[in-house]
Amino acid sequence: MANQFHPCLWFDGQAKAAADFYCSIFKNSKITADTPMVVTFELNGNKFMGLNGGAMFKINPSISLFVTCESINATNELWEKLIVGGKALMSIDKYPWSERYGWLQDQFGLTWQISIVNNKEDKQKIKPSMLFTSNHFGKAEEAIHFYSSVFDNSSTEVLMHYPADDNNAGKVMYSEFKLNYQEVIAMDGPGVHDYTFNEAVSFVVDCETQKEIDYYWSKLTEGGQESMCGWLKDKFGVSWQIVPKILGKLMTDPDKAPRVMQAFLKMKKFDIETLLNALSKKHN
Numbered sequence: 001m002a003n004q005f006h007p008c009l010w011f012d013g014q015a016k017a018a019a020d021f022y023c024s025i026f027k028n029s030k031i032t033a034d035t036p037m038v039v040t041f042e043l044n045g046n047k048f049m050g051l052n053g054g055a056m057f058k059i060n061p062s063i064s065l066f067v068t069c070e071s072i073n074a075t076n077e078l079w080e081k082l083i084v085g086g087k088a089l090m091s092i093d094k095y096p097w098s099e100r101y102g103w104l105q106d107q108f109g110l111t112w113q114i115s116i117v118n119n120k121e122d123k124q125k126i127k128p129s130m131l132f133t134s135n136h137f138g139k140a141e142e143a144i145h146f147y148s149s150v151f152d153n154s155s156t157e158v159l160m161h162y163p164a165d166d167n168n169a170g171k172v173m174y175s176e177f178k179l180n181y182q183e184v185i186a187m188d189g190p191g192v193h194d195y196t197f198n199e200a201v202s203f204v205v206d207c208e209t210q211k212e213i214d215y216y217w218s219k220l221t222e223g224g225q226e227s228m229c230g231w232l233k234d235k236f237g238v239s240w241q242i243v244p245k246i247l248g249k250l251m252t253d254p255d256k257a258p259r260v261m262q263a264f265l266k267m268k269k270f271d272i273e274t275l276l277n278a279l280s281k282k283h284n
Contacts, residue, residue: 004182006047007065007128008241009110010057010200015039015050018108022048025081026126033248040248046126049204060195061089063238064103064111066129066185075100075116082106082114097174109200128203129185132172133193136236140172140186143236150219151179162188202231202239206248210272216242217269230270244272250279 011018016034019041023029026043033040039050069075079092085107092102092114100116113129132140141159148154158176162168171188178184207213217226220242223235230243247270250260256279263278264270 004180005203005205005240006049007063008049008051008202008204009108010051010053010059010202011108012055013052014108015052018110019048019050021106021108025078035251038251043126053199057198057200059109059111059200060198061103061105061111062131062133062189062193062195062197063201064113064129064131066113066115066127068115068117068125068127069100070117072100072116075102075114079104079114082112125183127176127183127185128201129187130197130238131187131189131193132236133189134196136196137188137190138171139236140175140188143238144172144175144177144186146235147179147184148177150216153180154178157183162190197237197239199231199239202241204241204243206243206245208245210244213242213244213270213272216240226268228268229264230267242270244270244275246272247275250275 009015009018016039019031019039022043023031023041028045029041029043031039031041037052041048041050067078069078076092079102083104083106086105088102088104089111090101090103092100095101098115101114103111103113105111130140130143132138132143144156144159148156154177156175156177158174159172160174162171162173168188168190171190172186173188175186176183177186205216207216217232220234220240221232224233226232230241232240232242234240247260251257259278260275263275267274
């Protein structure tokens with residue numbers, strides 16, 4: 001299956017403002033759709049969704065965006081732009097693992113890890129980074145294997161454990177892996193944290209066919225739980241949206257959107273045929 005997934009960020013009425021802010025900072029960025037509920041945008045070629053979902057969920061550091069930069073100057077410049085109106089979680093500095101690294105929370109609540117890379121990558125990269133804390137601490141490696149079994153073209157590029165003489169021996173200190181060629185980072189987060197995965201950052205899987213929807217829904221709900229409107233939580237508490245690719249087009253059509261919405265609000269797993277049937281019905 002050729003699906004890739006992209007992050008969905010939950011905002012309280014600030015999706016467009018956040019998208020504008022991010023697009024002003026990253027090169028090769030643009031807003032691709034703008035509706036009262038959903039704003040989709042690209043940052044350096046990476047797709048994102050901003051959802052105006054209200055005040056129900058708040059973004060926390062359990063899923064951040066990890067940005068690699070080609071130089072110390074580029075790292076510093078990005079930090080200075082993103083931290084406007086926000087705050088530092090780990091000050092930008094030299095650390096044992098990086099010549100220049102920092103972790104910040106921006107003015108919209110989204111957290112970013114910014115680091116120079118030693119291998120001089122040709123371009124800036126943005127990768128979702130998952131931190132397994134609280135009840136999910138120690139499950140990062142299990143999650144890597146699980147997600148790699150669900151998505152095709154998956155591979156583990158880096159897997160570093162805490163050393164044997166550490167209190168967290170065997171846990172994942174840092175990892176990089178690919179799911180259908182898409183780069184993801186995962187780490188176990190030792191210590192006391194007052195946050196874990198929630199719906200404020202989810203991953204959207206766009207599906208061409210009902211067969212693909214059925215596959216991802218079945219796999220990712222194993223040990224997890226179903227929700228409404230294509231949402232689910234996997235066994236690690238990470239939220240996913242399994243949606244038909246056609247949905248975006250339908251929801252940006254002012255004539256079709258109300259009927260489509262009435263249909264999918266009744267669904268847990270999306271049913272493409274039911275959505276299309278809703279379009280064929282005449283207004284009452």
